[in-house]
Amino acid sequence: MSFLLKIIKITKSKNIDFIGALCILIYRNIKLNIELGGKKMSSNGEKTKKLTLVPLILMIFTSVFGFANMPRSYYLMGYGAIPWFIFSGLLFFIPYAFMMAEYGAAFKSEKGGIYSWMEKSVGAKYAFVGTFMWYASYIIWMVNVSASIWIPASNAIMGKDTTQAWSLFGLNTTQTLGVLGILWIIFVTVTASKGLEKITKVTSVGGTAVALLNVVLLVGAIVVLACNGGKLAEPIVSAASLVDSPNPxxxxxxxxxxxxxxxxxxxxGIEVVGGVVDQTENAETTFPKGLKMSAIIICVGYAIGIFLCGIFVNWAGSLAGKEVHMGNVAYVMMQQLGYKIGMGFGLGEATALTIGAWVARFVGLSMFLALTGAFFTLSYAPLKQLIEGSPKEIWPGKMGKIEDGMPKNAMKIQAIIVCAMIGLVSFGGQGATEFFSKLILMTNVAMTIPYIFLSLAFIGFKKNKDIVKPFEAYKSEKSAVIAAVVVSLVVGFANIFTIIKPTIEGNYGDTIWMIAGPIVFTLIALLLFGNYEKKNLVSKKDNVA
Known part of the structure; x- marks a missing residue:
């Protein structure tokens, strides 16, 4: 009730509508949570205000819920994506979130992040390999985004995706995007290594705009539905329409x-909640309730968002063409939303197309700014955490040196690796559709593998009686083991199905690329840790002598 009263109060004081007031209130809560995130006590020793249920739910929602996931899911599965989101929410999101909450509460004073979690639960080698795989997932992410960031840039400028017509020095589209991606990596590395963090503050505006895209999707789809007399662009013929995919x-x-x-x-993104357990009021009751409610809201939100896409986008009519792929489908669909709104109000074809182009520009600019901010941060933050969290002796030469708060030497090596991977993928001879599909599949696989490391380590965490556990969602070892096994199996089998699918279809290249990254980075991690163990063994022998 107090939440609704706050919204009503804002509508009166700011003279805005309900949606606008809700956005302001969400922004205020997010800002409050960020301010609370790094401090538990004020300078005079007094405790800061703790998170209550609604701010906790908002924090989890904004950390996890991603706008682009809805149009991409609709492109891949249509309405059939909805039951799989519910399945993943029940068997992955909820149990995994509770694990992260227990980790975060137990190791709230540790500076090593997930390395400390796994090292104290299982061991140093396991922790290093798991953390290195987590870091490697961001390498793959950079490869993906450095090439795909030009799609939102194109939409922001042109009002549509024109990248498939781009060509530099006689190169084809994917090769051109690869070259631009390499130049982007060099620019970001040089800039970020100088510690110019203000860039991320400027680009954080894009993050707010992306959050508002969810409102645009909701309101716009309802308007189109009303203008079309309740008729869906993608009709629901039978129950099979909610299960089967229109994508061949x-x-x-x-x-x-x-x-x-x-x-x-x-x-x-659910890992973020691990650090706020101790900042939550009555954590034993508030936190489980907040996680459960967040999971329901996020699952329902994704389900509604995917359904809304079907209100204004007919899959066969708008998404079946070769010019649409996973890299640009969000922009294509939002352009279609603007067009359908214009047509719904009886405007002319040219005017409706103009509206669609401006919606695409808004989406493109928002995503470009948000991705730019994320890129600058992720170009050094995961690498810095990996270096600072692991033993210093692991890193050869000056690779582990931190200068001006930045791992400058390691960032240079990282840039070389990313540029090499971009070059190999972009000059692989595939078209734009196959190129972006490969990049996104590589990213999804790489970024979900660390979940298996963390969930399996949770078994050791629960069995270790020496670890103080101030918050326990799993009251018994048996329930913890069951949850860890279920989460690991869900993620593991999902990745296996994703990896073998291209091979069964005769596309061996995609399978090779999806497994090459994890295998190579695992070998690198084992090599680095093996050298570290040898050094320690020699050092111990010298000390004994």
Whole structure:
């Protein structure tokens, strides 16, 4: 009730509508949570205000819920994506979130992040390999985004995706985007290594705009539905429409099972809640309630969002063409939303197309700014955490040196690796559709594998009686083991289905690329840790002598 009263108060004081007031209130709560995130006590020793249920739910929602996940899921599975989101929410998101909450509460004073969690639960080698895989997932993410960031840039400037017509020095589209991606990596590395963090503050405006895209989707779809007399662009013919995919590539059983990776990836970001357990009021009761309610809201939100896409986008009519792919589908669909709104109000074809182009520009600018801010942060933050969290002796030469708060030497090596991967993928001879599909599949697989490391380590965490556990969602070892096994199996099998699907379809290249990254980075991690163990062994022998 107090939440609604606050919204009403804002509508009167600011003279805005309900949606606008809700956005302001969400922004205020997010800002409050960020301010609370790094401090538990004020300078005079008094405790700061703790998170209550509603701010906790808002924090979890904004950390996890991603706008682009809805149009991409609709593109892959149509309405059939909805039950898989519910499945992933029940068997992955909720149990995994409770694990992260227990980790965060137990290791709230540790500076090593997930390395400390796994090292104290299982061991140093396991922790280093798991953390290195977590870091490697961001390497793959950078490869993906450095090439795909030009799509929102194109939409922001042109009002549509024109990248498929781009060509530099006689290169084809994917090669051109690869070259631009390499130049982007060099620019970001040089800039970020100088510690110019203000850039991320400027681009955080894009994050707020992306959050508002969810409101645009909701309101716009309702307007289109009303203008069309309740008729859906993608009709629901029978119950099968809510299960089967209109996408030929995802109509088989294997195709549907491989989609689970996309659903799991859509719940990424839940790790952030691990650090706010001790900042939550009455954590024993508030936190489980907040997680459960957040999970329901996020699952329902994704389900509604996917359904809303079907209100204004007919899959066969708008998404079946070769010019539409996973990299640009969100912009294509939002452009379609603007067009349908214009046509719904009886405006002319040219005017409706103009509205669609401006909606695409808004989406493109929002996503470009948000991705730019994320890129600058992720170009050094995961690498810095990996170096600072692991033993210093692991890193050869000056690689582990931190200068001016930045791992400058390691960032240079990182840039070389990312540029090399971009070059190999972009000059692989595939078209734009295959290129972006490969990049996104590589990213999804790489970024979900660390979940298995963390969930399996949770078994050791629960069995270790020396670890003080101030918050326990799993009251018994048996329930913890069951949850860890279920989460690991769901993520593991989802990745297996995703990896083998291209091979069964005769596309061996995609399978090789999806497994090459994790295998290579695992070998690198084992090599680094092996050298570290040898050094320690020699050092111990010298000390004994």
């Amino acid at each position: 590539a995802y109509q088989s059983t294997l195709g549907m099972l491989s989609f689970v990776v996309f659903a799991i990836f859509s719940f990424g």
